[in-house]
Amino acid sequence: MVRHFSIKGKLVPVDWVCNLLKAKMNDVVQNEQINRFLIDGFPRNMSNLEGWTTYGFTNDIVTLKFVLFFDCSLEECERRCLQREDRRTDDNIDIIQKRFRTYLNETLPVLQYYEQTGLLRRIDANKSQDEVFEEVKELFR
Template sequence: MEPHILILGAPGAGKGTQSDNIVEEFGVEHVTTGDALRANKEMDISHLGLEYDTPGEYMDRGELVPDEVVNEIVDTALDEADGFVLDGYPRNLDQAETLSEMTDLDVVLYLDVDEEELVERLTGRRLDPETGDIYHVEFNMPDDEEVRQRLVQREDDTEETVRERIRVYQENTEPVIEFYEEEGDLIRIDGEQTPDEVWDDVKSAIEENA
């Protein structure tokens, strides 16, 4: 059976990069709440007795999709996956408890990165509006001068917005991290190493536990 992996970490901790590595190495599916919601926009949720009958109606109105809907969609996505790396869920303690009823996890990885490092990573990101490629002012700038000239900072990457995103993440997710620590499932990974060093630790943790 393919491994069931949960990856946790603040915005900018490197979850996307490491999830891609996990998918390639272990042949599992990358399940994110955003992708799962987009893939199931038309799912019939009328039996939940909520305001709308499909997740898409919340999304089209820019409203927050209720927990019960997210839970149902994640449950469906995990059921359909042979093995998975789950990223972006659970975001709070209620969701963590619900997840433990849905599936058994082999390993819970937490990419641990200091707040100042996260701020530096996120505020340094630059977007190429023509290609959608993401660069970084310190770690990864394009060689082409023309591309450099047109790079922009996304609105949600300004320092004020970044600090608020991290604050909200910490407030909601601290209890989740404590929950998995108490269960004895949490493996802390030093997320401030180079991406290759982080990957070495991630790969070892999965191989030893899954």
């Protein structure tokens, strides 16, 4: 079902994402005795954030340490996407700019929310890969 939504270019309903995420996290905790997670790209919009809260991630399952934000200019994003060796089929100027607009409209309010809570950790991703990596390592120490 998730693949069906992806093929159609639609977002998977937030309750599905939250239930899948919760089930996988519980499974990993029980079977692998791992209780630390890095979740990439979620919550991506306010609906995701509401689901994150509604499905108990903020109290029952997760003690959120911080939200990591790689702050990068549109120009640098364009340059990197267009120059990477393993380019996606949708790596072109129009789609990259559309993704950036989506970020401004959908994701930025989530980041502002976490900034107000004091949980946002911002990395200047316009720097070199090595500099960014060093800053990220410091956050995880």
